Amino acid sequence: MPTLDQTTDEILKLAATHFKVPREKLAPDDDFFEKLKIDSLQALELLTRIENHFRVELPDYEMQGVTSFRVLAERIQSRL
Amino acid sequence: MKKHCGQALSWEMTDGGVELVLHREPLNEIGSLTLDELERFVEELQIAAGQASSLIIYSTLPQGFSAGADLRELYEKGCKLPTEERVVGVHQFLERIHRVLNVIDASPVTTIAAVHGVCFGGGFELALACDLIIADKMARFCFPELRLGLIPGFGGIPRLKRDLGNAVVRDLLLTGRSFNVQKAQAIGLVSQVSAEGEVLRVARSIAAQIGKFDRHTSVTAKQFIKPIPYNELRREIEIFCTLFARPAVEQALRKFVESTDRQPYLP
Numbered sequence A: 001m002p003t004l005d006q007t008t009d010e011i012l013k014l015a016a017t018h019f020k021v022p023r024e025k026l027a028p029d030d031d032f033f034e035k036l037k038i039d040s041l042q043a044l045e046l047l048t049r050i051e052n053h054f055r056v057e058l059p060d061y062e063m064q065g066v067t068s069f070r071v072l073a074e075r076i077q078s079r080l
Numbered sequence B: 001m002k003k004h005c006g007q008a009l010s011w012e013m014t015d016g017g018v019e020l021v022l023h024r025e026p027l028n029e030i031g032s033l034t035l036d037e038l039e040r041f042v043e044e045l046q047i048a049a050g051q052a053s054s055l056i057i058y059s060t061l062p063q064g065f066s067a068g069a070d071l072r073e074l075y076e077k078g079c080k081l082p083t084e085e086r087v088v089g090v091h092q093f094l095e096r097i098h099r100v101l102n103v104i105d106a107s108p109v110t111t112i113a114a115v116h117g118v119c120f121g122g123g124f125e126l127a128l129a130c131d132l133i134i135a136d137k138m139a140r141f142c143f144p145e146l147r148l149g150l151i152p153g154f155g156g157i158p159r160l161k162r163d164l165g166n167a168v169v170r171d172l173l174l175t176g177r178s179f180n181v182q183k184a185q186a187i188g189l190v191s192q193v194s195a196e197g198e199v200l201r202v203a204r205s206i207a208a209q210i211g212k213f214d215r216h217t218s219v220t221a222k223q224f225i226k227p228i229p230y231n232e233l234r235r236e237i238e239i240f241c242t243l244f245a246r247p248a249v250e251q252a253l254r255k256f257v258e259s260t261d262r263q264p265y266l267p
Helices: A004-018 A032-036 A040-054 A069-077 B032-048 B071-078 B083-106 B121-128 B156-164 B166-175 B181-186 B199-210 B215-225 B230-244 B247-258
Strands: B009-014 B017-022 B054-059 B064-066 B110-115 B118-120 B132-136 B140-142 B192-194
Touching: A004 A040, A004 A069, A032 A040, A040 A069, B009 B032, B017 B032, B017 B199, B032 B083, B054 B064, B054 B199, B064 B110, B064 B121, B071 B083, B071 B247, B083 B121, B083 B230, B110 B121, B110 B199, B118 B121, B121 B140, B121 B156, B132 B181, B132 B199, B156 B166, B156 B230, B181 B192, B192 B199
Parallel strands: B017 B054, B054 B110, B064 B118, B110 B132, B118 B140, B132 B192
Antiparallel strands: B009 B017
């Protein structure tokens, strides 16, 4: 099982690729709504991308209130 | 069937296949405009059914298939009226959308929903009226109605129950969670998964295959295996209208429409 840091890094790469921003501009504790300038539907796109990558299912209600990549990674870790 | 280009929908028939395109921005919300055009479409579909073997429904909007019912219109048109008038208006709308979806559900042509991105609420219910749902890897499905104090009103529960069973309906309905295409395929909702951006190509390939079969046999097979749950559909309209009369729904709709929350789509 990957570590939390590894999962966070994977999520940062996925977000950078999906939203076409340089990976180095994203940090684990960034608020992804603000940093990526995304809305709720785009957040669901990110969730779908992450679920597909990690082959897990994360109910979107578990994303309620989650804004940082690191906390999102913690939620994913709990499903691996 | 004549080619039609409307404000919300377009359709045309080529090589024995009908294609219905959803293109009302922002995300194919189903309100009065879309319903008017859907009614015109199903009239023409019934006439064209003798020459057509398949129908593909898809969206050209990048974010997805459909976000569902037009909640803004529902709030702005409906919630300013006295309760009785509001319920009558919603009842009439539901009767009309049910007639449309029942025609698609029972159509003698083989119907395919080609889904990408968001497929929520009423959009999900439109897809459920089809014989097959094909989806790309980024598709996402959801019945979010409970967060508004409602149940799905376009026939989603009876059709999902018919196709997948009560336990699946309870899971999706009572949690209100959205789910991805892997889950959708695992539970039998989605029959084929395509790469991103390839769902229409896959749907057209299926339509071409369907076109090779004897129409009478295909129609007979569909009638045999796909009963329309008319009684439950009627009951759904009544339950929806009863719930819609409650003040909690007006409050929830107002909250949704006026929300500046970054996550209004999340339950």
